[in-house]
Amino acid sequence: MxxxxxxxxxxxxxxxxxFPVMKQLRTHLDEKAFLGLVLEAKAKDRYNLVALIDDGEIVAVVGFKPMITLYYGRFVWVCDLVTDxxxxxxxxxxxLLQYVHGWAKEYNYESVALSSGLQRTDAHRFYEDxxxxDKVSYVFKTSLK
Known part of the structure; x- marks a missing residue:
């Protein structure tokens, strides 16, 4: 069962x-920053935080939000996905990704997208295989600090 x-x-x-599971992916966050960002993203960005629980313990977490852009149209962006x-x-x-796919279909979104760090080759194999x-682009970032 x-x-x-x-x-x-x-x-x-x-x-x-x-937090203990998410910290494995988002190592730069402490508890206060994590909670503040999740609460703000939920309030302003429709961010959803979902846990997979096995025998009473959180073993994996996904954070996602619906978006609309000219490139992707109506889609769901997976912001965070980590398994202990x-x-x-x-x-x-x-x-968890199947859950996100189902959520996206239920709310009439056309696709699901995410980015993954260049060093995360095991994750890339998981997403692709x-x-x-599909690997469709690179993500570029600059710091404004």
Whole structure:
């Protein structure tokens, strides 16, 4: 019997339960910055934070938001996707992306997109080989500080 569940994290306490797993991806964030950014993104950007829970423990987290651009049209952007390092290769990331795909279809979005750090070659194989994502562009960034 599958003991995993997927939960949308709403309250501050629920959001903070995801921090130990999210910290593995977003190493630059402390708890205060994480909570502040999630709450602001939820309020201003329709950001959704969703956890996959196995036997009562958060083992993977996805953060995503709906967007509209001239390039992609109506789409969902996956901002964050991470599985606990000790729990990888169990299909948790796939389950969370399937959840995002279902959410996007339910709300009439046309596609799902994400970016992934150049060094994350295992993640790239997962997106391309397992999830059938196409590599369509590079993402460029500049700091304004």
């Amino acid at each position: 599958d003991k995993t569940t997927i939960e949308v994290l709403q309250s501050e306490n629920e959001i903070m339960r995801a 390092a000790k729990r990888r290769l169990k299909g948790y990331g796939e389950k 397992k999830m059938n994502y």
